[in-house]
Amino acid sequence: MYRVLISDPLSEGGIRPLLEATDVETVVNPSLSHEQLLREIGTSNAIIVRSQTQVTRELIEQAPELRVIGRAGVGVDNIDLEAATEHGVVVVNAPDGNTISTAEHTMAMLMALARNIPQAYHQLKQNKWERKKFVGVELKDKTLGIVGFGRIGKEVAHRAKGHRMNVVAYDPFLTKEKADKAGVNHGSLEEVLQQADFLTVHTPLMDETKHLINRDSIQLMKTGARILNCARGGIIEEDALYEAVKSGKIAGAALDVFEEEPAIDHPLLSLSEVIATPHLGASTIEAQESVATDISYDVMELLRGGTVRHPVNMPSVSAEMMERLSPYFQLSEKLGAFLSKVVDGALERITVYYSGELLDVDTTPLTRMAIKGILQRYIGNRVNDVNAFKTASDKGIVINEQKSTSTKGFTNLVRIEIETDRETRSISGTLLIGLGARVVMLDHHSIDVVPHGHLIVIQHKDQPGAIGRVGSLLAEYEVNIATMQVGRTNQGGDAVMVLTVDKEVEENCREQLAGVADIRQVQCLTL
Numbered sequence: 001m002y003r004v005l006i007s008d009p010l011s012e013g014g015i016r017p018l019l020e021a022t023d024v025e026t027v028v029n030p031s032l033s034h035e036q037l038l039r040e041i042g043t044s045n046a047i048i049v050r051s052q053t054q055v056t057r058e059l060i061e062q063a064p065e066l067r068v069i070g071r072a073g074v075g076v077d078n079i080d081l082e083a084a085t086e087h088g089v090v091v092v093n094a095p096d097g098n099t100i101s102t103a104e105h106t107m108a109m110l111m112a113l114a115r116n117i118p119q120a121y122h123q124l125k126q127n128k129w130e131r132k133k134f135v136g137v138e139l140k141d142k143t144l145g146i147v148g149f150g151r152i153g154k155e156v157a158h159r160a161k162g163h164r165m166n167v168v169a170y171d172p173f174l175t176k177e178k179a180d181k182a183g184v185n186h187g188s189l190e191e192v193l194q195q196a197d198f199l200t201v202h203t204p205l206m207d208e209t210k211h212l213i214n215r216d217s218i219q220l221m222k223t224g225a226r227i228l229n230c231a232r233g234g235i236i237e238e239d240a241l242y243e244a245v246k247s248g249k250i251a252g253a254a255l256d257v258f259e260e261e262p263a264i265d266h267p268l269l270s271l272s273e274v275i276a277t278p279h280l281g282a283s284t285i286e287a288q289e290s291v292a293t294d295i296s297y298d299v300m301e302l303l304r305g306g307t308v309r310h311p312v313n314m315p316s317v318s319a320e321m322m323e324r325l326s327p328y329f330q331l332s333e334k335l336g337a338f339l340s341k342v343v344d345g346a347l348e349r350i351t352v353y354y355s356g357e358l359l360d361v362d363t364t365p366l367t368r369m370a371i372k373g374i375l376q377r378y379i380g381n382r383v384n385d386v387n388a389f390k391t392a393s394d395k396g397i398v399i400n401e402q403k404s405t406s407t408k409g410f411t412n413l414v415r416i417e418i419e420t421d422r423e424t425r426s427i428s429g430t431l432l433i434g435l436g437a438r439v440v441m442l443d444h445h446s447i448d449v450v451p452h453g454h455l456i457v458i459q460h461k462d463q464p465g466a467i468g469r470v471g472s473l474l475a476e477y478e479v480n481i482a483t484m485q486v487g488r489t490n491q492g493g494d495a496v497m498v499l500t501v502d503k504e505v506e507e508n509c510r511e512q513l514a515g516v517a518d519i520r521q522v523q524c525l526t527l
Ligand SMILES: NC(=O)c1ccc[n+]([C@@H]2O[C@H](COP(=O)([O-])OP(=O)(O)OC[C@H]3O[C@@H](n4cnc5c(N)ncnc54)[C@H](O)[C@@H]3O)[C@@H](O)[C@H]2O)c1
Pocket: 074, 075, 095, 098, 099, 102, 147, 148, 149, 150, 151, 152, 153, 170, 171, 172, 173, 202, 203, 204, 205, 208, 209, 212, 230, 231, 232, 256, 257, 279, 280, 281, 282, 283, 378, 379
C-alpha cells in the first residue's frame, strides 16, 4: 500500500483517482503545522503540494520512504530539487492544466490596471462617486511587452492581440521566425523594456530570473509604463518597483505574486497605483481540477514503477551504461554549460560530435547531459538528464548527434556546436586519464582549460600588450589569475584569452576590460 500525503488544498474531483485507488492510502490535510508535516512525511511515499508547502531539505531528509514529490501546478521553486535529486526522490509537476487560467488572470489584471477598476470599486463601496479621478487608458494600439514566451506568455500574447495591442516578446528560445509564426514582434530584453506600455513577465523564478526586472531595467522603460507580474514574486525587484511607482516613472502595477507570501502589510500594497490579488492565477475550478487530476495519475504511475509525462528531475541511465559513461557525464555537461554562457542569440540547433573511444558507444546519455548543461542557463533546474531532449524539442531546438573520426590526436573528444539566430559557436573537450575534463578548443582556437570555477573569456586582436593590460586591470580589482590560456588563428589575427580566476568578476571590471583597445568581447562565467 502506498501512502500519499496531500498538504495543500487540491480539487476533490481532481484527486478522485487517488482516493479510489485500492493500493493507495491518501491523507489529505492542508492545514498541518510544521511539526505535523515533518511527522506525516516520515511515513509517506509521496507528497503532493501546490505553492504553499515548502518542500525543504529538512522535510526531504525526514522522509526515508519518500519516492515522489508531486507539484499540482507549474512552479517548483518551493521544492528543494537538489535535495530531492540527492535523495533519489522524483519531482514531477503538472504544467499544462493552469496555463489558460493564468493567462486569463493576467488579462483581467491588465484590464483592471488600465481602467483603475479595483480603485474605483473601492471608492464606490465607500459611497464615493469618483469619475475624474479614475480616467484610464485604452489597450488598443498600446504595446504589450512579454518577457518569457512559454505556455502562459504565448496565451497572453494571443489574447492581447484580440484587444488590438502590439505585442513584443523576449525569450531566449524565441527566434524571429517563431515570433513571426506567433504573430508577435521579436525583441531583445532591452527592446521589450523600451517599447512596452505594459510589461508582463512569464518566466519561472530561478537564479537567472531573480530581479530580472530591476532598477536599471525599469530606467529603460517609458515614463508612465505599467508593469504586471502574474508569474513569481522575485522576478521583479520589489524595492525598485516601489520607488518607480512612487516617483511616477511607472504609472501602475498589477501583482498576483510576491517575494514573500502571504504578502501582508506589504509596502507596495500601500500605493494606490498598485493593484493586487493573493496568488490567484491558477485558482479556477477548471485549472485546479485539471492539475490535480494530472498529478494524481502521474504520482500513482511513478509509485507503481511507470513513466510520467512531466518529470522535473530523475536520473535514468542503466547501471552498466553508467559505469562506462559516467566519467564523461561531467565533461559533456560542463562543455554545454560553458558554450551556452558565451553564445549569443536564440538557440536553433545543437550538434554534438563524438570521436575516439566514444565512437562505438551509445552516447545518447552524454548528449542529454550536454543539452542539460546548455538549457540550464535558461530554465535552471527544470531541465535534467531525463527531460533534456523533450525540453529542447518543446523549445523547437534541433538536436543532432554525430560520430566523427577526427580526434585531433586525443583518445576521446566531445565537440559541441550551437547555432543561434545570430552565430555558430563550438567547444571541444576531452577527458585526460587521471587529470579530468579539459576544454581543448573554443571555436577554432586551441586552448587547455579546466572547465570549473570562475572564468573570463576574452575575444581580442592578437597584439603586443593585450595580455599585460588585462593582467593589470584585474589586479586593480584584486582578481587573482589562476591560469591563462591564449589561442590565436594567426599572428596579428583573431585571438581568444581564457582565464581562470579566484573570484567572481564584478560587472564594473568586466566593462573596463571590454573597453581595452583591441578587445572585442569579454564574458565572465562560473561553472
Ligand atoms: N500566478 C500563478 O498562479 C501562476 C500560475 C501558473 C504559473 N505561474 C508561473 O508562471 C511561470 C511560467 O509558466 P509557463 O507555464 O508559461 O512556463 P513555461 O516553462 O512554459 O515558460 C517559461 C518561459 O520563460 C522563459 N525564460 C526563462 N528564462 C528567461 C529569461 N531570463 N528571460 C526571458 N524568458 C525566460 C523560458 O524560455 C520559457 O519559455 C511559472 O514558472 C510559474 O512560476 C504562476
